Amino acid sequence: MHNVILFPPIAANCSNCRWSGFCFAQNLDSVALAEFSRQVIHSGPIRRGNTLFRQGDKLKSLYVIRAGSVRTYLDSEDGCEQSVAFLYPGDLLGFDAVAENRHPTTAVALETTAYCAIPYDRVVALAGKFPGLWHGVIRTAAAQVTAGQNHVLLVGQKSAPARLAKFLLCLSEGFVTRGCSRTEFNLSMSRQEIANYLAVAVETISRLFSDLQRRGVIAVDRRFVQILSLPALQELACDSAQLRTRTA
Amino acid sequence: MHNVILFPPIAANCSNCRWSGFCFAQNLDSVALAEFSRQVIHSGPIRRGNTLFRQGDKLKSLYVIRAGSVRTYLDSEDGCEQSVAFLYPGDLLGFDAVAENRHPTTAVALETTAYCAIPYDRVVALAGKFPGLWHGVIRTAAAQVTAGQNHVLLVGQKSAPARLAKFLLCLSEGFVTRGCSRTEFNLSMSRQEIANYLAVAVETISRLFSDLQRRGVIAVDRRFVQILSLPALQELACDSAQLRTRTA
DNA sequence: CGAAGTGTTGAACCCCTTCAATAGGCGTGG
DNA sequence: CCACGCCTATTGAAGGGGTTCAACACTTCG
Numbered sequence: 001m002h003n004v005i006l007f008p009p010i011a012a013n014c015s016n017c018r019w020s021g022f023c024f025a026q027n028l029d030s031v032a033l034a035e036f037s038r039q040v041i042h043s044g045p046i047r048r049g050n051t052l053f054r055q056g057d058k059l060k061s062l063y064v065i066r067a068g069s070v071r072t073y074l075d076s077e078d079g080c081e082q083s084v085a086f087l088y089p090g091d092l093l094g095f096d097a098v099a100e101n102r103h104p105t106t107a108v109a110l111e112t113t114a115y116c117a118i119p120y121d122r123v124v125a126l127a128g129k130f131p132g133l134w135h136g137v138i139r140t141a142a143a144q145v146t147a148g149q150n151h152v153l154l155v156g157q158k159s160a161p162a163r164l165a166k167f168l169l170c171l172s173e174g175f176v177t178r179g180c181s182r183t184e185f186n187l188s189m190s191r192q193e194i195a196n197y198l199a200v201a202v203e204t205i206s207r208l209f210s211d212l213q214r215r216g217v218i219a220v221d222r223r224f225v226q227i228l229s230l231p232a233l234q235e236l237a238c239d240s241a242q243l244r245t246r247t248a
Numbered sequence: 249m250h251n252v253i254l255f256p257p258i259a260a261n262c263s264n265c266r267w268s269g270f271c272f273a274q275n276l277d278s279v280a281l282a283e284f285s286r287q288v289i290h291s292g293p294i295r296r297g298n299t300l301f302r303q304g305d306k307l308k309s310l311y312v313i314r315a316g317s318v319r320t321y322l323d324s325e326d327g328c329e330q331s332v333a334f335l336y337p338g339d340l341l342g343f344d345a346v347a348e349n350r351h352p353t354t355a356v357a358l359e360t361t362a363y364c365a366i367p368y369d370r371v372v373a374l375a376g377k378f379p380g381l382w383h384g385v386i387r388t389a390a391a392q393v394t395a396g397q398n399h400v401l402l403v404g405q406k407s408a409p410a411r412l413a414k415f416l417l418c419l420s421e422g423f424v425t426r427g428c429s430r431t432e433f434n435l436s437m438s439r440q441e442i443a444n445y446l447a448v449a450v451e452t453i454s455r456l457f458s459d460l461q462r463r464g465v466i467a468v469d470r471r472f473v474q475i476l477s478l479p480a481l482q483e484l485a486c487d488s489a490q491l492r493t494r495t496a
Numbered sequence: 497c498g499a500a501g502t503g504t505t506g507a508a509c510c511c512c513t514t515c516a517a518t519a520g521g522c523g524t525g526g
Numbered sequence: 527c528c529a530c531g532c533c534t535a536t537t538g539a540a541g542g543g544g545t546t547c548a549a550c551a552c553t554t555c556g
Contacts, residue, residue: 074397078486082401096397099390104397127382134375134382141389142347148396149322149344149352153330155404156447160512191535199404201513206536222521222535238326408544439503449545454504470503470553497556504551511545519536526529 012040012116022090022178023064024140027132036133039122042066045114052093052107052115059097061117065089068113069188072105073196083197085147086110086189088174092140110188155199158237163198164208165236168218172227183227260288260364270338270426271312272388275380284381287370290314293362300341300355300363307345309365313337316361317436320353321444331445333395334358334437336422340388358436403447406485411446412456413484416466420475431475 014020014037015030025036041061045068046052052063055075070087084105087093097103098120127133154163176182187194191209195202212218217233219226227233262268262285263278273284289309293316294300300311303323318335332353335341345351346368375381402411424430435442439457443450460466465481467474475481 074401076401076405076486080401080405082397082404084397084400096390096393099387099394104394124383128379131376138385138389139347141386141393142344144393145344145389145396146347146352148393148400149330149332151400152332152396152403152447153322153324153328155400156330157324157328199400202534203514203536204512207512210536238324450502451504451546452544455544458504499556500554502551502553504549506549507547509544509546511543512541513543514541515539517536517538519534521534522532524530524532526527 012037012042014040017066019064019066019090024062024092024136025133027136028130029132032126032130032132036118036126036130039118039126041117041119043115043117045112046109048109048111050109052109053097053103055103055106057097057103059094059101059103059120061119062095062123063093063107064116064118065091065093066114066116068115069110070107070113070115071110071189071193071197072107074105081196082199083193084151086171086197089178092144095137095141095144110193160198160200160204161208161211162237163200164194164205164212165233167194167198168225168227169230169233169237172230183230185225187223187225260285260290262288265314267312267314267338272310272340272384273381275384276378277380280374280378280380284366284374284378287366287374289365289367291363291365293360294357296357296359298357300357301345301351303351303354305345305351307342307349307351307368309367310343310371311341311355312364312366313339313341314362314364316363317358318355318361318363319358319437319441319445320355322353329444330447331441332399334419334445337426340392343385343389343392358441408446408448408452409456409459410485411448412442412453412460413481415442415446416473416475417478417481417485420478431478433473435471435473 014023014025014033017023020026020033025033028036052070065087067089070091070093072084072087072093074082074084076082087107093107093115094103096105123133123137127137154166158166171185171187172182175185189197191205192202195205198205209218209220212233213220215232217227217229217236219228262271262273262281265271268274268281273281276284300318301308313335315337318339318341320332320335320341322330322332324330335355341355341363342351344353371381371385375385402414406414419433419435420430423433437445439453440450443453446453457466457468460481461468463480465475465477465484467476
């Protein structure tokens with residue numbers, strides 16, 4: 001334990017929060033937001049490899065990333081692992097635990113990460129008073145369902161090059177939304193973690209990065225990526241689902 | 249249009265419904281349920297191939313299957329298709345449209361199918377009065393997120409035989425929950441539709457069915473399946489994720 | 497009966513994995 | 527500071543699981 005370097009929980013101030021537009025509290029008016037804010041526990045930074053919650057843990061809170069990034073993943077009974085999502089500031093975590101009152105995934109920090117925790121019973125209580133909060137939760141939930149569908153499509157129907165291209169484009173899109181560069185960014189995850197998320201071997205990711213660089217589509221230096229040709233990347237992302245599994 | 253054979257919408261009676269325990273209205277007391285029931289539109293049977301809604305359609309209602317079965321699928325920009333789910337009586341459909349106010353998937357009947365439609369604005373209005381309805385929606389939503397995660401795991405990390413085995417076990421589980429046989433059932437979907445859901449070629453599904461039958465694990469006659477050895481099937485479902493993409 | 501759709505089976509090929517070996521970064525400790 | 531070890535990443539060669547292509551059986555329906 002490194003208590004000495006952990007900041008104590010501090011009072012949240014959602015009305016000033018840079019990410020309030022992303023948070024599931026986005027629909028609340030200033031009065032409601034102030035009350036919401038009092039329930040929020042700002043949680044001090046955790047370092048790479050530490051978890052917010054583990055698969056099987058009882059649901060206590062919902063979480064929103066404030067800084068840093070997080071990977072969620074699922075372990076099956078027989079010991080294989082599947083990365084489910086990479087999360088960035090403003091993203092909601094842990095909602096899926098509502099179904100069984102236990103977290104179906106583990107959430108682990110990819111880098112030093114700060115987050116907010118809101119006890120789920122407080123969310124429910126507040127949502128009773130401010131229905132806008134229900135809408136925020138519901139819309140976020142629906143978005144996560146959609147994201148899962150697209151993940152299956154990616155892994156199920158696309159070739160390895162298309163998967164990586166689409167992955168980079170999705171990251172890019174996320175950074176733009178957060179006011180960062182569309183074409184230059186640092187990956188917060190390792191090749192291994194990308195490989196697992198895209199369901200290919202690490203070596204394949206390595207080769208694909210090299211290919212993309214060789215073809216002038218991107219420039220890569222370790223975790224730093226520059227997209228040199230967005231159109232080329234988009235073409236690659238669409239191209240080649242060599243599987244003919246159309247049902248009609 | 250076959251209007252002549254369509255039953256007119258009839259008044260729903262949720263309190264008598266065989267599937268009320270599965271429906272997202274499961275938490276309502278009898279008073280609330282009666283009011284809920286008045287908002288429900290019983291929709292007459294549609295035949296195989298007809299859709300409840302199409303990808304891109306505006307969200308109007310949530311749907312619950314009353315009889316029959318439905319497949320939802322996603323088309324990507326570049327024309328590849330991914331089956332997302334097979335739905336049976338009691339299952340909720342269309343919730344994912346809440347995120348963007350448009351259905352991200354198409355829902356098509358696999359056989360003659362009857363369903364209930366509940367206008368979404370009515371759901372919201374009722375949920376304001378009866379918070380139990382919010383919980384029903386939220387829990388169902390969370391379950392769908394979890395289901396999506398497991399689907400990615402299946403497609404991303406498991407070998408083709410394991411995918412089919414797991415698929416059969418999931419179907420089996422669903423039938424048990426609904427009071428049907430665990431070991432004998434009819435598939436409502438074609439080989440092609442199974443193949444697409446599991447992200448393999450049709451021929452692979454065919455071969456795997458033959459293999460399973462040859463090994464005495466199941467007996468198949470067209471769409472009728474008998475599970476002869478549940479343990480063997482469970483072993484196959486766990487076995488072999490030949491991809492070593494562990495991140496740790 | 498013939499045509500179309502669905503399912504099955506065989507053989508060849510290919511994308512991606514696996515195995516293996518090397519290079520590069522980074523923290524640790526002498 | 528540099529040497530050492532560990533971990534991540536890269537690249538080559540070989541192999542395999544599943545796809546693709548092709549032909550055939552069976553059912554359904556007009």
